[in-house]
Amino acid sequence: MNIFILVGRDEEYNMREFLELNPPEKFWQEIKFFLDDKILTTEKLNLDNALGRILAEDLYSPVDLPPFSRSTVDGYAVKASDTAGASASMPTYFEIIGSVEMGESTELELKSGQAAAIPTGGMLPAGADSVLMIEDTEKIEDNTIESFKSLAAGENLVQKAEDIAAGELLFKKGHKIMARDIGALAGLGITEFKGAVRAKVSVISTGDELIPAGAEAKPGEIRDINSYSITSYLNKIGAQAKKVGIIEDKFESLKAAVKNELDQDLILISGGSSVGIKDMTIDLLNSLGEPGVLLHGLAIKPGKPTILAIIEGTIVMGLPGHPASAWTVNNVLVAEIVRVLNGEKKAAAIGTSNNKYLIKAELTRSLISDKGREEYIPVKICKKNDKLMAEPLLGKSSLITNLAYGDAVLRIPRNQEGKEKGEIVELTLIE
Numbered sequence: 001m002n003i004f005i006l007v008g009r010d011e012e013y014n015m016r017e018f019l020e021l022n023p024p025e026k027f028w029q030e031i032k033f034f035l036d037d038k039i040l041t042t043e044k045l046n047l048d049n050a051l052g053r054i055l056a057e058d059l060y061s062p063v064d065l066p067p068f069s070r071s072t073v074d075g076y077a078v079k080a081s082d083t084a085g086a087s088a089s090m091p092t093y094f095e096i097i098g099s100v101e102m103g104e105s106t107e108l109e110l111k112s113g114q115a116a117a118i119p120t121g122g123m124l125p126a127g128a129d130s131v132l133m134i135e136d137t138e139k140i141e142d143n144t145i146e147s148f149k150s151l152a153a154g155e156n157l158v159q160k161a162e163d164i165a166a167g168e169l170l171f172k173k174g175h176k177i178m179a180r181d182i183g184a185l186a187g188l189g190i191t192e193f194k195g196a197v198r199a200k201v202s203v204i205s206t207g208d209e210l211i212p213a214g215a216e217a218k219p220g221e222i223r224d225i226n227s228y229s230i231t232s233y234l235n236k237i238g239a240q241a242k243k244v245g246i247i248e249d250k251f252e253s254l255k256a257a258v259k260n261e262l263d264q265d266l267i268l269i270s271g272g273s274s275v276g277i278k279d280m281t282i283d284l285l286n287s288l289g290e291p292g293v294l295l296h297g298l299a300i301k302p303g304k305p306t307i308l309a310i311i312e313g314t315i316v317m318g319l320p321g322h323p324a325s326a327w328t329v330n331n332v333l334v335a336e337i338v339r340v341l342n343g344e345k346k347a348a349a350i351g352t353s354n355n356k357y358l359i360k361a362e363l364t365r366s367l368i369s370d371k372g373r374e375e376y377i378p379v380k381i382c383k384k385n386d387k388l389m390a391e392p393l394l395g396k397s398s399l400i401t402n403l404a405y406g407d408a409v410l411r412i413p414r415n416q417e418g419k420e421k422g423e424i425v426e427l428t429l430i431e
Contacts, residue, residue, distance in 0.1 A: 021297045021373070022298055024299065024332075027308060027351075031315065031347075031350070032347045032348065032351075034313070034315055035337070035341075035347035036347045036348075038341065040056060040343050042195065042197060044192055044195075045193055045194070045195035046191055047185060047186055050177045050182060050185075050193075051178075051179060052177065052238055053177050053195040053196070053238070054196045054342050054343040054344045055171055055172070055174065055175045055176075056196045058169060058173050059170045060168065060170060061165065061166055061188050061190075062166060062189060062190065063166050063188060063189060064161035064166050066162070066163060067160065068105075068160050069123070069158065070122060070123055071100075071156065072156050073120055073131055073156045074120050075118060075131050075133045075134040075137065076115040076131065076134070076147075077110065077116045077118045077124055077128035078114075078128060078131070078151070079110060079128060079129060080151045080153040080155065082094065082112055083130070083132070083147065083151045084150060086148055086149055092146065092147050093113070093144060093145070093146050094144070095143060095144060096115050096142075096143045097110070097115070097116060098117070099116060100117065100123055104123070106122075110125055110126070110128050115132070116128065118131060129154065129157075130151040130155045132151065133156060136148065136149035170188070176238075196342050196343030198240045198342055199239045199240065199265040199341040200240045200264040200265045201234050201240065201241035201265065201266040202242055202261040202267045203226075203230055203241060203242065203244060204245070204254075204257050204258070204269045204270070205226065205244075206248065208249050210222060210246050211246070224246060226326045226327075227270055229326070230268055230327070233331065233335070234330070236431060237338060239338050244261065247269075251280055251284060254269065254280075266334075266341075270326065281307070281318060285307070288311045288312070289314075290312060292311070293316075294309055294310060299372060300329070300375070301374070301376070302324055302325035303332070303376075306333070317337075323403070324395075324400060327400075327403055336350040359381075360425065361388035361408075361424070361425060362387055362389050362390065362423070362424055362425075363424075364389050364390060364391045364392070366420050367418045367419045369417055369419075371417045372414055373414060374411065374413060377392050378392075378393045378403055378406030378410075379391055379409070380405060381427070390410065390425060392410065393406050406430055407429065407430060408427035409427065409428045410425055410427055411428065
């Protein structure tokens with residue numbers, strides 16, 4: 001399944017251009033129908049390229065870890081029962097029958113009253129069930145030690161399979177591989193496994209006023225923002241996103257550019273400034289295949305002129321072109337779809353509240369919101385009198401600096417008219 005994401009330019013459309021202002025729930029209902037049928041594409045991963053990838057299979061431990069009971073201190077392996085009642089006035093004595101070598105197995109077997117010298121990480125000899133720390137002992141003869149320490153069975157050692165046992169589930173399908181996980185996999189000898197192929201994304205910018213970020217801007221020209229912010233974020237969450245370039249605001253040019261990227265999972269078209277460019281976008285999508293545009297307009301702010309279409313099994317989205325609007329829709333809607341394509345989430349789970357990065361803070365000022373539209377407001381987080389405070393960063397949807405300076409986003413539900421100063425609100429951290 002491929003996905004188009006088209007990013008329109010203006011936040012405010014003439015209302016006749018909208019089918020209706022659809023609630024976000026309708027968007028998720030439409031998209032889930034197609035994502036449910038998506039077959040996850042997988043590939044072989046290894047320890048060197050697995051960081052941040054999503055498992056496409058359950059992983060079970062092939063061995064016990066640790067594979068043998070081992071000491072966690074330098075000292076002497078003993079039977080705990082032989083140390084019972086030991087004190088400064090009544091020490092216990094042990095005969096040293098040998099030593100354990102690091103990285104080697106041992107054939108030593110302890111009987112009552114016997115001990116074996118053992119290093120940290122050394123294999124516990126048969127008959128031993130605890131380890132005396134070397135600082136809790138004193139050598140009184142070449143082969144005799146005394147100790148004033150009483151031990152419990154299992155003290156100062158890690159039992160065989162205490163970390164994980166052979167056959168035990170290590171990670172479930174859909175788990176994102178972190179750096180610490182790679183260490184665990186290496187320790188178990190798991191060097192290859194199946195991972196989900198990352199969603200492939202192409203970003204096309206269009207607009208006669210747009211120039212590349214590295215070009216010198218002349219009067220009337222602006223540098224491309226959306227292709228950089230969108231690809232950066234989607235790459236961060238696991239996509240393979242690339243910038244295609246700036247395409248002129250002409251029907252055939254844009255259509256040709258889209259067709260050239262149809263081997264991708266997502267195509268994002270950002271921009272368009274000429275008169276009628278929004279109508280052209282709708283016509284372009286409808287000309288590419290059936291059933292065409294399904295949804296035009298969402299009850300979210302910013303992000304009202306969002307488009308959803310299905311083109312011969314390909315999901316197509318149109319995002320507003322103002323930077324803050326495009327960023328919001330990309331994070332709220334597009335990122336969720338990418339996570340499903342990457343195997344990180346199931347389609348049934350999208351559209352629900354994601355509490356992974358939520359924190360709470362006190363609002364520094366009252367906010368008025370349009371009832372009936374879900375609103376997202378960037379905030380700056382600061383600390384005052386040992387309390388976390390949320391300072392709203394208000395501005396037009398064309399202002400990218402609010403996102404650059406913001407630490408988190410406040411979501412105001414559609415059924416609320418705002419938030420009160422001093423209210424404790426939940427915030428989603430900006431990644």
